[in-house]
Amino acid sequence: MTPLFARLTIAGVGLIGGSLGRAARDAGLVGEVVGFGRSEQNLRVARERGLVDRVTRDPAEAVAGADAIVLAAPVGTCAALAEVFRPHAQAGAILTDAGSVKATLVAALERAWADVGPVVGAHPIAGSEASGAGAAQADLFRGRRCILTPTQRTDPQALRDIRTLWEAAGCIVLTMDPMLHDKVLGAVSHLPHAAAFALINALAEVQRDTPELDLLAYSGGGLRDTTRIAASSPEMWRDIFLWNRDNLVAQIEVFERHLQQLKRLIQSGDGPAIEQELDRAKRVREQLNR
């Protein structure tokens, strides 16, 4: 069987990139997976765990002869890597990514890659607060959604190839307009992360102001769950926030209004209206469990 890609380069062999490399190797879909990254230690872990066939920190060596290059780094790094790889990539090499923001990033990749080959935006929804090659696992994507965000410029064959790659990794693959993707993910992922980071920082301030509180000692499952995602990678989320800025700022403002509304009802002691707000939230939330 001819492999889908004789050589696949994965730039960033962390949780997402490393898991994809291993899944593609296990599926027999690729001739060779080359892992590229900054950290020698992380690359060693990736190599030892069989996530990739070989590793390098040299951009030219990383993409030489690659049929496809997956950018699995923080969104801002993805855009920068496209520029770094461009002079070394072979003509026709597919450039794809795994970033959580699509519209601004795919546009940047298409500009950078215009003279090289096709670009396909992709976002596997399989993150967690864990990171690094040590956290990667072959079945990370099993049953998870992967959203491809083709534009008018996307090559149909490249789109099919990237779909095949993610399906082989176990994903349910969908396509979506990149702008719509960023609104949806802004709401269901980026806003909750912003809320969790801000909530933890607020609690730290309350703790600082009244040291006798020892908040951490009394926290229960509710706080742990609500803020689990605040342990996510600061570098990765800094980039997501910056690259989805317009959607996220607008959505934070919707959240601010609802929080202020609830606060006002509590201040004025309006029991029935508070209960109505909470009841509405409960009914929406319960739909998430279906």
Place this chain on the structure above:
Amino acid sequence: MTPLFARLTIAGVGLIGGSLGRAARDAGLVGEVVGFGRSEQNLRVARERGLVDRVTRDPAEAVAGADAIVLAAPVGTCAALAEVFRPHAQAGAILTDAGSVKATLVAALERAWADVGPVVGAHPIAGSEASGAGAAQADLFRGRRCILTPTQRTDPQALRDIRTLWEAAGCIVLTMDPMLHDKVLGAVSHLPHAAAFALINALAEVQRDTPELDLLAYSGGGLRDTTRIAASSPEMWRDIFLWNRDNLVAQIEVFERHLQQLKRLIQSGDGPAIEQELDRAKRVREQLNR
């Protein structure tokens, strides 16, 4: 062996009250547990599951001859029940509760019970978004903290008895000033709940404004965890918010400031400052896992 209480009345045989009844029965600590409540159906479930020995919807019958009465209802209902039970309670009957707010509630209970017997405020930290007798379980409290909040008026023997009750249920029992309790729980529990309710209502608004989004279909584990507690009982949380109003409003305002701060950094595109905020949150959050 003489039981701790010949007759223990539990008003509200839901998750907390029902679990306590069952745990006290299993521990052989009580002669008889009487379950009081509004809902005939819930009382039947409590009886069938052996959470209590017998049930009644009549206040006089519920507290007649009881050595101790546990109020395990929404905080506002606890205060009202103390008034309802007062004319029917035997002299010296201990009144205690399991509410998530203490200062305002314990003061109300002490006023209502002044001519009857001792009052002991208690808060087992073992809630979840589940509720009702069907969710109760004997081991709910195993290893969980129960905070007793004695005041200057608290009878030492009654305090020891209530400590014995919760320790028999498996709790690690601590004592704390009621005002301090409400600050701590406001921060680690009430504020995260307020945030989760408001976040879900914000997402519902985003969804309403752009129906093509179908947010629920794309939500991942992050959103589910962050908002799990938004499925909690609206009636219970309405009362917690109202009875801990001053602490909660002040803490919501700290949260609002941190959220606004993060929003401004995103708006102005200040990458290093965003990363610093997220990094600070990550470090605090990781302490919760210890």
